[in-house]
Amino acid sequence: MKKSLVFILSSIALLTAVFIMLGVLFNKDENQKQEGMTDIFAISIKNEIAYVSYHKGQATINLDSQQNLVQLSVEKEIADITFSEDGTHLAYIVRNKDLENHIGSDIHVIDLGSLIDQVVHTSDSLITEMAFDPKYPEKLFYIEASTYTNYSPIASKHPHDFDVYSFDLMKDIHTKHTDMKKYSMGSLQVSAEKNSVYVQTNDDTYNETAEEVFASKERIFEIPLDTPDKKSVISNPVQAEDVYDFILLPEQQSIIYQAVAGTGTNGIYEYELFTFNWKTHQTEQLTTLKESTSKPAVGPDDKIYFMVDREFGSRKPDYHLYRMNQDGSGIEELELNG
Amino acid sequence: MQKQGFSHEKAMELAMANFGDEKEVGKQLQHALYPYRREMMLSLASASLLFIYSTYLLQLFTRGHAEITWLCLAVLISAAILTLTLNPITALHRRLTVNGLLIGHALLSIYGSLLAMDLETAYSIPLTIFSYAILLFSIVLVYRTTIYDFPSSKQTLEKDARRIHFINITFGLIVMALSLFLLWAFLIFAEEIKPTLLLFTIPLVMWAITYTIQLHLLATGRKKWTYSVTALQFLWIIAVIIVFTL
Numbered sequence: 314m315k316k317s318l319v320f321i322l323s324s325i326a327l328l329t330a331v332f333i334m335l336g337v338l339f340n341k342d343e344n345q346k347q348e349g350m351t352d353i354f355a356i357s358i359k360n361e362i363a364y365v366s367y368h369k370g371q372a373t374i375n376l377d378s379q380q381n382l383v384q385l386s387v388e389k390e391i392a393d394i395t396f397s398e399d400g401t402h403l404a405y406i407v408r409n410k411d412l413e414n415h416i417g418s419d420i421h422v423i424d425l426g427s428l429i430d431q432v433v434h435t436s437d438s439l440i441t442e443m444a445f446d447p448k449y450p451e452k453l454f455y456i457e458a459s460t461y462t463n464y465s466p467i468a469s470k471h472p473h474d475f476d477v478y479s480f481d482l483m484k485d486i487h488t489k490h491t492d493m494k495k496y497s498m499g500s501l502q503v504s505a506e507k508n509s510v511y512v513q514t515n516d517d518t519y520n521e522t523a524e525e526v527f528a529s530k531e532r533i534f535e536i537p538l539d540t541p542d543k544k545s546v547i548s549n550p551v552q553a554e555d556v557y558d559f560i561l562l563p564e565q566q567s568i569i570y571q572a573v574a575g576t577g578t579n580g581i582y583e584y585e586l587f588t589f590n591w592k593t594h595q596t597e598q599l600t601t602l603k604e605s606t607s608k609p610a611v612g613p614d615d616k617i618y619f620m621v622d623r624e625f626g627s628r629k630p631d632y633h634l635y636r637m638n639q640d641g642s643g644i645e646e647l648e649l650n651g
Numbered sequence: 652m653q654k655q656g657f658s659h660e661k662a663m664e665l666a667m668a669n670f671g672d673e674k675e676v677g678k679q680l681q682h683a684l685y686p687y688r689r690e691m692m693l694s695l696a697s698a699s700l701l702f703i704y705s706t707y708l709l710q711l712f713t714r715g716h717a718e719i720t721w722l723c724l725a726v727l728i729s730a731a732i733l734t735l736t737l738n739p740i741t742a743l744h745r746r747l748t749v750n751g752l753l754i755g756h757a758l759l760s761i762y763g764s765l766l767a768m769d770l771e772t773a774y775s776i777p778l779t780i781f782s783y784a785i786l787l788f789s790i791v792l793v794y795r796t797t798i799y800d801f802p803s804s805k806q807t808l809e810k811d812a813r814r815i816h817f818i819n820i821t822f823g824l825i826v827m828a829l830s831l832f833l834l835w836a837f838l839i840f841a842e843e844i845k846p847t848l849l850l851f852t853i854p855l856v857m858w859a860i861t862y863t864i865q866l867h868l869l870a871t872g873r874k875k876w877t878y879s880v881t882a883l884q885f886l887w888i889i890a891v892i893i894v895f896t897l
Binding site: 315317318321322325326328329332333335336337339340341345346465466467468627628 | 838
């Protein structure tokens with residue numbers, strides 16, 4: 314063999330060996346990759362904001378008053394957080410990041426005064442969301458998925474077969490409220506007056522053929538807990554688009570919800586917040602940020618808090634917390650030091 | 652030189668010495684027979700190495716993802732192309748080996764372009780375009796290798812052989828793209844991976860069989876029969892496309 318060829322080949326071999334070594338050194342475990350803000354946040358009656366962020370893969374709950382209130386190991390993630398009605402306790406759902414092999418969820422409640430953290434419920438299924446009952450502060454409602462599957466070998470797995478459950482922290486009683494086995498469900502809220510919960514899910518009431526299933530829409534439902542079969546759509550039933558995250562404003566007889574408003578120049582959907590008044594049947598667009606707005610929540614100041622992802626559609630999200638008046642005016646970004 | 656009084660062996664030795672530098676002659680001969688083949692193969696190998704290393708490093712440092720197996724396989728194939736071009740070993744420097752390397756290289760480029768697409772937009776767009784160019788280049792070289800650079804000694808009807816090769820490589824690419832697309836579409840709607848997925852290789856097997864039959868018929872001088880099989884092959888590919896688009 315010629316000398317020049319030997320030289321070229323050994324350079325290639327050496328370079329490749331160096332790169333393999335770099336690969337072994339810098340290859341990050343899947344669990345350590347998460348970084349930065351998530352869209353998970355909660356506001357207490359004391360106007361305190363709690364939010365979840367990741368640092369080198371470690372899930373962290375931060376408060377305005379106390380950074381790193383909770384910090385988990387890299388194997389764990391936080392699915393949801395919520396304040397108790399009086400703002401003295403914070404509940405959060407802990408799950409394994411590796412849902413393929415270790416499915417299970419723990420609900421923790423942390424006393425914000427003494428900082429005592431307790432596991433109040435352990436489930437071998439996936440709990441995705443929770444909300445305290447405003448009428449009875451010891452009752453925690455949650456959404457649980459009973460399966461974690463994919464619909465084809467190359468699609469990723471997702472939780473499915475959702476239903477609404479509750480848990481009485483004082484009496485230690487668990488109740489399964491619905492038997493809907495929904496394909497997806499979210500944005501759980503508990504009524505302050507009625508014995509009802511509200512969720513966002515697919516409207517399959519009249520689905521019989523495959524075309525009808527395909528044409529069915531995401532809607533907001535009220536589920537009366539005494540007669541869960543008599544659920545009803547409370548979002549605009551005739552509106553063409555799907556409805557996602559939402560909040561109820563009972564005094565205004567309206568809901569604020571997230572829906573697709575248009576498509577950006579890059580071909581990615583733009584999600585905005587809308588309001589629907591169920592007395593007047595009026596729909597109005599509240600935001601025009603042309604990003605991805607989500608997770609509306611009402612603060613004790615009656616303002617609407619929501620998340621904006623400025624990198625929606627790209628590999629890493631870039632979440633920012635915003636605040637506005639209920640009519641969509643006075644939009645401002647909030648500084649979080651997470 | 653023998654006439655000049657040299658012995659037979661001495662005359663041979665001197666004739667070879669007078670002919671010029673062996674290496675240089677080899678290069679010039681190659682260039683005259685197959686213009687720019689060497690340069691094209693070398694460009695393919697070096698462009699690929701550049702692409703492989705940059706995609707691997709970007710994947711590693713922007714995403715913390717080390718694609719070591721792909722790196723090793725892709726570098727190995729590019730190095731093999733480089734070696735075979737710079738130092739043609741007669742036993743290996745054949746149509747089958749070269750095409751095998753080029754097709755293996757093309758498949759690894761497809762995987763590489765998926766890795767490139769997976770990067771941040773700023774890197775993914777130029778690298779993906781680069782990987783497509785490399786893919787296209789290796790396909791062009793498959794055509795070249797088969798049609799011009801390594802003509803079979805069995806084929807006496809040279810023009811027809813070229814034509815048959817051209818048509819068949821094109822059909823082969825269509826069949827392969829179609830099979831991969833159908834496999835992907837099937838997997839999206841499938842519930843699990845089953846052995847029935849091997850059915851997707853049937854079009855490729857049929858293509859290989861009809862290609863072989865055509866070459867065999869042409870080698871024995873039966874032109875009409877050869878083109879009839881080509882037409883038949885064309886018809887079944889069209890039939891498959893029609894069946895699946897309906």
